[in-house]
Amino acid sequence: MKRRHFLGLAGAATATALAGNAMASGHSFEGYPNSYGVLFDASRCIGCRQCEMGCNTINSENETKPWTTLPKKDPAYFADLKSMNDTARTDSTMYTLVNKYEPQALGGKSPVYKKFQCFHCKEPACASACFVKAFTKTPEGAVTYNGSVCVGCRYCMIACPWSVPAYQFDKLVPYVQKCHMCHPHIKAGRTTVPACVGACPMEALVWGKREDLIHQAWERIRSVPGTYLPHVYGEHEMGGTNWMYISSVPFAQIGLPENLGQTPAPELTSGALGLVPLVACLWPVLLGGIWQITQWKDRKAEEATQKAVAEAVAVERAKAGK
């Protein structure tokens, strides 16, 4: 690396860290205006897995990049409703999955279904954690992944509060796999809405602008009093997400943690990262100073000793001379 290139890099790191710090103290990013998202209504979902099949179809029949293409699954796989449970999770062969819960709120017997996929955060943890900028928050709302730079450190999987990104552990050249909200397919005109939304027969999934979806969600909550809990999951969680949920049972009982807080993920690290340039600038001066001081003190002590010795010798000589 050329020295100038390196200095530029160091400068960029400093600037980013400082900007991050500024952001932490006066947070102002409101997310992309007019970005799209999806609203999921747990009270409408019947657990038919059509969304899963729609996702697999569009992403396996259209060869895009290796990290945006899924292996084709037999339709019979999606017809199996008996094996649905509350522990299964997405892996590198699927972007979405419907879990079946039997929440305490309904006596522990009646099933409630929840579709799981990437939440497409307004300020994604994965993107801020990635050290090669493999993740992009698109102005359209989707969080996309570019495998061509991915090293495979899997810090995105650590950072994501919902542990969304999945990894191809079984491949020798592995990539991360995660829902891209059909971003490449909508761009290419293959579909107008994400395939899962298009496949849902119950309108449990609604596609639209995020602002409109929030409005619609609260309309639904208000219009049928007592049905929904007054909480739109994803409106504020981790600074807000583009995929949101409403439900008649507590979210914690359908696998959606309610302890995430409202702080966007990048803010959790930007403050500490902002101190890095401070250390890089202050430490050398401080350490250099300490070194100078110790050198100086040692030299002074040495001189003092020599002087004392010389004086003592002189005194002795004078005595002997007498």
Added chain:
Amino acid sequence: MSQHDHGAQPVILPPAEAWGVIRSLLKPSTYLQFVKEHPILSLIFVAGVAVTVNRFLIGGLAGTTNLDNNNPWGIWISFDLLCGVALAAGGYTTTAAALIFNIKGFRTAVKPAILTAFLGYSFVVYALLYDVGQPWRLPYPVFWSPGTSSVLFEVGLCVMLYVTVLAIEWLPNFTDWVGLPKISHIIHKCTIALTIMGIVLSTMHQSSLGMLYLITPSKLHPLWYSPQLPLQFFVSSMVAGMSMVIFEGTISHHYLHGRMSAEYNRDHDGVLFMFAKAASIVLFGYFFMKWVPIAGENKWDYLFDGKFAVMWWVEMLGFVALPCLLYALGYRSRSTGTIKAASALAVLGIVVNRFNVSWFAFNIQLRPEQRYFPSAQEVIVSVFVVTLIILCFRFVSKYMAIFSDHPSYKDHH
């Protein structure tokens, strides 16, 4: 207090013979001889190579590890990276004491400390090659597509630069050995600049390793999660470094006594007592530092809540307070035995802390059956890496002037 003025000046081969030693490394007979002399080490070596082949050419990560989508980081991160970097902190603590603070009697401790740090960091990077999915892309974050908002970018950049600094700091041992004193001479002129760079880079990435977990408030147990994690990691790394110097010095003394000069042996106990006192003070501060977030964020209730509370108390009392006390007692009574015990406990304590943060108290949202436990092959790789470090250390200190001054520096100090 033991005195070590015995022992003759260790023999350093003249440069011409040094090249002969290097050439012998290319001969199979050297290795057959090694197998005959060290059957257990050879067995570890064979197992390590077998897992390596499986990891890169046959089974991939799925065929070698117990990692899964819920547990993307395992023992290769918890032990090889987090513990490896912390325990290699002896490099910056010793060079700071010897060269920046100019503490008398530390000069001879510098070369072993730099060698340990250099090998430690080199093998941290080596172990990372196993862990990341596409290791041939490891230079990408710095040279191709830098993600500057990432804590891991900061870690990667600092570790890369620090390995370079350590390689330069270590190089004179090699160039003296093979008879290229001019190179050594140039590097010696840069000693202070290199030392300061080393300390700055160590401060940054030791703390950044703790910073990695700031982004996971909902996954790491509240007793360990704190905005002060970076500070805690940095301060505890000083303890790790100093304890490792004492711990390792004891072992080296046992096995490499013949390589140690009279001056090294004379200084040895002084370094031990000085670091014991310093480690005791730092541990004392660290003990209270760990309480600050508990009080500041009002986490008192967690201290008496279930198994995580027990783990926290064990870490705090058994691996922070106890070594702190033992170091202090050992220093007061001038007991090298107590200090050595304290250093072993402190080293173990760092492992306990890093394991708690990255493994035992991490991913607490998972059900018990989803939790991670390393596979045999993962453990084999970690043992293999430690073995390689020890073998390299032994080789270098057997031939180069690590525990003594090179004959060509007779008049230098």
